[in-house]
Structures are given as C-alpha cells and as structure tokens.
Amino acid sequence: MPITRILRTAHRSLASFTAKRTAVTSQTDKVRIVEVGPRDGLQNEAKLLPAATKIELIDRLSETGLTTIEATSFVSAKWVPQMGDNSEVFRAIRKVPGISYPVLTPNLKGFESALAAGAKEVAVFGAASDAFSLKNVNCTAAEAIERFRPVLKAAQEHGVRVRGYVSTIVGCPYEGAIEPSAVVRVVEALHEMGCYEISLGDTIGVGTPGSMRRMLDEVTRAVPTDNLAVHCHDTYGQALSNILTSLEYGIRVVDSSVSGLGGCPYARGASGNAATEDVVYMLHGMGLQTDINLEKLIQVGRYICGELGRPSESKVNRAWKGQ
Ligand SMILES: CC(C)(COP(=O)([O-])OP(=O)([O-])OC[C@H]1O[C@@H](n2cnc3c(N)ncnc32)[C@H](O)[C@@H]1OP(=O)([O-])[O-])[C@@H](O)C(=O)NCCC(=O)NCCSC(=O)C[C@@](C)(O)CC(=O)[O-]
Numbered sequence: 001m002p003i004t005r006i007l008r009t010a011h012r013s014l015a016s017f018t019a020k021r022t023a024v025t026s027q028t029d030k031v032r033i034v035e036v037g038p039r040d041g042l043q044n045e046a047k048l049l050p051a052a053t054k055i056e057l058i059d060r061l062s063e064t065g066l067t068t069i070e071a072t073s074f075v076s077a078k079w080v081p082q083m084g085d086n087s088e089v090f091r092a093i094r095k096v097p098g099i100s101y102p103v104l105t106p107n108l109k110g111f112e113s114a115l116a117a118g119a120k121e122v123a124v125f126g127a128a129s130d131a132f133s134l135k136n137v138n139c140t141a142a143e144a145i146e147r148f149r150p151v152l153k154a155a156q157e158h159g160v161r162v163r164g165y166v167s168t169i170v171g172c173p174y175e176g177a178i179e180p181s182a183v184v185r186v187v188e189a190l191h192e193m194g195c196y197e198i199s200l201g202d203t204i205g206v207g208t209p210g211s212m213r214r215m216l217d218e219v220t221r222a223v224p225t226d227n228l229a230v231h232c233h234d235t236y237g238q239a240l241s242n243i244l245t246s247l248e249y250g251i252r253v254v255d256s257s258v259s260g261l262g263g264c265p266y267a268r269g270a271s272g273n274a275a276t277e278d279v280v281y282m283l284h285g286m287g288l289q290t291d292i293n294l295e296k297l298i299q300v301g302r303y304i305c306g307e308l309g310r311p312s313e314s315k316v317n318r319a320w321k322g323q
Pocket residue numbers: 040043073074075076077079080104106107109110111125136137138165166167168201202203204231263264265266
C-alpha cells in the first residue's frame with residue numbers, strides 16, 4: 001500500500017476515534033451492568049459450593065442497585081457440575097421487582113427446566129469459532145444456532161426474554177485469531193432470531209483495543225449498538241481498556257463479575273471477567289451512571305471471596321478503604 005494511503009487511513013481512524021472519544025466523555029448517560037458472577041463467576045470453580053452460598057450471593061447482589069444478575073445455567077450437570085443445583089438456586093433466590101435474573105439455556109431441554117423453575121429471561125450462547133463451540137456445547141457454531149430456534153420460539157410463546165452471547169469474538173483458544181466476519185454472522189443470526197441483546201464475549205481475554213476496534217467496526221455496522229453488550233475477560237489485563245473501547249462505539253451494556261470471578265471451563269486458559277467493582281469505579285469516574293452502590297458491591301465481593309477462601313481479583317476492592 002502506498003505511504004500516502006496508509007497515512008490517510010491512519011488520519012481517518014484517528015479522527016473517528018477522537019470523535020467517538022469526545023462522545024463518550026462528554027455524556028452523562030447510563031450504563032447497565034449485567035452481573036455474571038453467580039453464573040460465569042462460579043461455573044469454573046472446581047470445589048462445589050453449597051446452593052445456600054450461591055443464593056446468599058445473589059440476594060446480596062440484589063441489594064447493590066444492579067438491575068440484571070445472571071443467576072445460574074440450565075446446562076448438563078455432567079458438563080458443568082457447579083451448575084447442577086440450578087433449579088434449587090433459582091427457585092430460592094429473592095426476586096426483587098425491577099431486577100432481571102437471566103439464566104443460560106443451551107437448548108430446549110434447558111429452556112424447559114428454566115421455565116419450570118420460573119425464569120423470565122434466558123440466554124442462549126453461540127460462538128464465532130467452531131472449535132470452541134464443539135468443546136463447549138458439542139456441536140458446531142451453525143448447529144448451535146439451529147438449537148436456539150426452538151428456544152426462541154418457545155420463549156416467545158411464554159413471554160420470556162432472550163439474550164444472546166457470542167463467544168471467542170477476537171480470539172479462540174483452539175483456532176487463534178477470529179475474523180470479524182465470523183462474529184458478524186453469529187450476531188446477525190441471533191439478532192434476526194429475536195435476541196433482544198447480544199453480548200460479545202472475549203472468552204479468553206486476549207483482545208486489545210486494536211482487535212476490539214477491528215471487530216466492533218464490522219459488528220456495529222451489522223446491528224444497532226443499542227442491541228449490543230460486551231463481556232470481557234481479563235486474562236491479559238485488557239478488560240477495562242476493551243470495555244472503554246466499546247463505550248466509544250456507543251455500547252452501554254457491560255457484563256462483569258463481582259471481584260473478577262469467572263471463566264469458561266471449556267476455554268483453555270480462560271480466567272476471570274472484568275471485576276464489577278473496577279468497571280463501576282471507572283464508569284462513575286467518567287461521569288457515567290450505573291445506579292450501583294460501590295461500597296455495598298465491595299462488601300459482596302469480600303463475602304464471596306471469603307467463602308471461596310481467596311483474595312479478590314478486583315483492584316478497587318483490594319484498595320478500597322471506604323470513601
Ligand atoms: C449443550 C450440552 C447439554 C450438549 O451436550 P451433549 O452431550 O451433546 O447433549 P445431548 O443432547 O447428547 O444429551 C446428553 C445428556 O445431557 C442431557 N442434557 C442435554 N441438554 C441438557 C440441559 N440443557 N440440561 C441438563 N441436561 C441436559 C441429556 O438429557 C442427556 O442426558 P443422559 O441421557 O446422558 O442422562 C452440553 O454440551 C452442555 O451442557 N454444555 C454446557 C457448557 C457450558 O455451560 N459452558 C459454559 C457456559 S458458556 C460461557 O461460559 C461463555 C460465556 C457465555 O460466558 C461468554 C464468553 O465468555 O465468551
């Protein structure tokens with residue numbers, strides 16, 4: 001490519017980056033946090049936690065101002081033993097009016113169990129990579145989409161809202177770098193199928209603002225940003241930067257996990273999510289509202305880390321002396 005064209009392209013990217021940046025820092029709008037700690041945060045824990053601890057965790061999270069708390073997943077207990085108490089947990093949690101408690105459902109069987117337990121919102125989870133999809137749900141990415149169709153149909157009949165996930169949006173532990181076009185294919189399919197929101201998952205936390213931008217350039221052209229969320233794992237310490245990048249694209253829904261718990265058991269090398277405490281601290285510092293009480297959230301983080309017998313992965317939680 002001639003040097004003048006390279007310079008022109010670089011100038012255009014910088015101009016659009018600056019415009020987007022101005023947009024995010026000058027706004028005082030709201031960001032909705034989807035707390036995934038009780039599901040994503042705990043599913044990878046080797047030691048089975050008592051259902052009572054999970055129920056206590058969710059009930060305490062319900063007191064923090066969060067409006068979406070992913071409670072559990074209706075997947076096979078042979079595949080994810082930690083979620084084997086899904087019905088017990090879901091039935092027992094206090095359902096606070098105004099808070100949604102979505103649960104993961106990989107297929108119609110999972111949806112039916114979730115419905116029987118009283119779920120009003122579910123999430124289907126697809127992937128941009130076949131290799132990961134095969135490891136995670138035992139079928140290709142395209143086959144997984146076909147499994148979701150009856151779920152979406154049944155959900156519509158029962159007035160249940162459906163969220164969608166796309167995993168491995170920038171990198172796969174088995175296939176390496178992922179092309180944005182592969183992400184667009186799955187995002188479009190979930191959007192057309194009727195998912196009200198699609199969460200873009202950097203499953204193994206390999207993304208950087210560079211790879212996130214390349215992906216978001218394509219994805220935000222395909223579906224409105226109002227229908228998108230981001231779900232950034234922090235394996236390489238890039239989660240907050242990647243979330244900031246997505247805010248610059250106008251995305252206003254961020255998944256995170258209290259005290260940075262988490263990881264997918266079928267994604268080699270996956271570690272915790274962005275810590276909710278860190279995300280909330282950053283957003284409030286930027287003048288973006290979340291309605292979350294950070295002090296209360298920090299106490300919940302300390303509670304669950306105490307139960308797990310390990311320090312918090314949240315830098316804010318560790319540094320917090322009360323303000
Ligand atoms: C999808 C399956 C079930 C396919 O697993 P399979 O073995 O291919 O399923 P199957 O249809 O052949 O059925 C095998 C057995 O599972 C049962 N079964 C079938 N479906 C269900 C169900 N819903 N709930 C409970 N049981 C179920 C079914 O009844 C049967 O029981 P058996 O006759 O052997 O006793 C399996 O692969 C599975 O459960 N996978 C879940 C993996 C998982 O939960 N991964 C973590 C969540 S994804 C994630 O963390 C990423 C995300 C969302 O956070 C975003 C990101 O970070 O990128």
